[in-house]
Amino acid sequence: MTDWNCARTEERLSDYLDGILSPAEAAAFSAHASGCEACGKLVAQVGGLVHRMRALDALEVPPQLIPKILESTLGPRRTQSAGWQRWFAWVPQLWQPRFAMGVITVAATILIVLYSTGISPTKLKKADLSPTNVFRTANRQVHLTYARSAKFVNDLRVVYEIQTRLQPDAEPSPSITPAPAPQQNSQPPSVNPQEKSQTSPHPGHSQSRNGTMLASLLNGDWTENFGAIVICDVPRSPR
Amino acid sequence: MEPDAQLVQGCLRGEGPAWEELVRRHTRRVFNLCYRFTGNSTEAEDLSQEVFLRIYRTLASYRPAFGAFPTWLTSVTRNLLVDHYRRTRRDRLTDSIEDAMPKLENKQSAARTPDKLALASELSAQLQQGLGRLSPELREAVILRDLQGLDYSEIQGVLEVPEGTVKSRINRGRIELARILEEMGLRPQN
Numbered sequence: 001m002t003d004w005n006c007a008r009t010e011e012r013l014s015d016y017l018d019g020i021l022s023p024a025e026a027a028a029f030s031a032h033a034s035g036c037e038a039c040g041k042l043v044a045q046v047g048g049l050v051h052r053m054r055a056l057d058a059l060e061v062p063p064q065l066i067p068k069i070l071e072s073t074l075g076p077r078r079t080q081s082a083g084w085q086r087w088f089a090w091v092p093q094l095w096q097p098r099f100a101m102g103v104i105t106v107a108a109t110i111l112i113v114l115y116s117t118g119i120s121p122t123k124l125k126k127a128d129l130s131p132t133n134v135f136r137t138a139n140r141q142v143h144l145t146y147a148r149s150a151k152f153v154n155d156l157r158v159v160y161e162i163q164t165r166l167q168p169d170a171e172p173s174p175s176i177t178p179a180p181a182p183q184q185n186s187q188p189p190s191v192n193p194q195e196k197s198q199t200s201p202h203p204g205h206s207q208s209r210n211g212t213m214l215a216s217l218l219n220g221d222w223t224e225n226f227g228a229i230v231i232c233d234v235p236r237s238p239r
Numbered sequence: 240m241e242p243d244a245q246l247v248q249g250c251l252r253g254e255g256p257a258w259e260e261l262v263r264r265h266t267r268r269v270f271n272l273c274y275r276f277t278g279n280s281t282e283a284e285d286l287s288q289e290v291f292l293r294i295y296r297t298l299a300s301y302r303p304a305f306g307a308f309p310t311w312l313t314s315v316t317r318n319l320l321v322d323h324y325r326r327t328r329r330d331r332l333t334d335s336i337e338d339a340m341p342k343l344e345n346k347q348s349a350a351r352t353p354d355k356l357a358l359a360s361e362l363s364a365q366l367q368q369g370l371g372r373l374s375p376e377l378r379e380a381v382i383l384r385d386l387q388g389l390d391y392s393e394i395q396g397v398l399e400v401p402e403g404t405v406k407s408r409i410n411r412g413r414i415e416l417a418r419i420l421e422e423m424g425l426r427p428q429n
Contacts, residue, residue, distance in 0.1 A: 010414065011410070013410055013414065014409050042414070042417075045417040045418075046413050046414055049417045050413060053366065053381075054385055056360075056366070056386065058267055058271045059270065060267075061267050062280065062284060064284075065266060065288070066262060066263060066266050068284070069262050069288050069292075072291075072292055073258065073262075073291060
């Protein structure tokens with residue numbers, strides 16, 4: 001192959017470097033390259049470059065890339081590391097303030113509901129969970145709460161009335177009007193504050209006034225709560 | 240059956256660990272190809288992610304009879320790189336005009352500076368600069384042949400061009416890259 005020239009050397013350079021030239025072509029190539037300065041330099045340059053590129057290590061993958069790929073394909077839940085860690089991956093999330101607040105709120109709500117419906121978690125039975133029993137218990141609790149509130153208000157009224165009547169020197173009153181007796185056991189003695197101010201007891205009639213009040217108190221079932229007040233009142237009655 | 244083919248079968252049966260193993264086996268190849276082509280670590284990461292997302296969605300269309308899995312993977316990667324190149328061509332043209340200005344003062348600043356963190360050696364960094372100055376056709380041919388180690392028939396399958404064209408692009412790419420590196424002051428040996 002005597003017609004081997006510089007253009008052909010450049011054209012077949014990679015074939016030569018990759019070893020796919022026929023033996024005759026390879027011989028002609030080598031002969032030309034060793035005789036031609038420019039071609040010799042080119043072969044050395046490109047040959048060196050190819051050699052060094054092939055010896056180059058592949059670049060390391062950024063550590064976050066594989067997890068990102070797995071997350072974008074399998075989804076976030078499947079990218080946990082294998083084994084026992086997968087089963088306990090939810091544990092650290094419990095320490096987040098948002099979750100803790102949620103748990104506390106739910107627990108408080110449950111406690112309030114249980115307390116208001118009268119269900120004790122420690123004495124809970126299977127029968128308590130049936131809707132009928134739950135309704136019955138809740139209904140009973142509501143009525144009891146209402147009754148207690150009504151009783152409390154009535155008691156307050158009685159205390160107020162007693163205090164008012166036991167202050168004899170507050171203001172003069174022209175006449176004594178006995179407090180009306182309670183009509184029903186559940187009803188407190190109806191004392192109109194206005195009426196009370198008009199009929200404030202006179203000092204001289206304190207005994208009969210206290211007697212009337214005692215009688216009216218004794219008529220109601222609420223007297224048991226105010227026995228102490230009545231007893232305290234006794235030493236004042238001879239006056 | 241080859242390990243890759245077995246893993247692909249596992250993936251098609253919905254086995255997560257099989258897909259995870261397939262990703263771990265081939266991420267380095269895909270990332271290197273993307274990085275060498277773009278010269279930018281962030282872009283290479285995004286593109287690698289895109290490649291595996293596409294592979295994941297189209298895995299059912301892969302047929303082992305048409306070629307090895309790595310060749311198919313490389314082909315998908317290369318197609319995405321070409322799409323990416325076309326998408327970002329306008330940005331690069333603007334960049335190259337801006338880069339041409341300091342070229343008069345300093346030849347080495349002409350190419351886009353590659354990400355230094357990803358390149359361990361000086362040669363690797365200079366090579367990356369040189370690749371950035373090659374045309375995309377020559378660049379991909381040189382990367383596939385000399386950095387990814389594919390043979391001519393595999394490159395032909397990836398690029399979908401005749402064998403003569405593959406050989407010609409590899410040859411021209413190598414010669415041009417050697418000249419660029421010489422311009423940059425990189426000596427061919429040692």
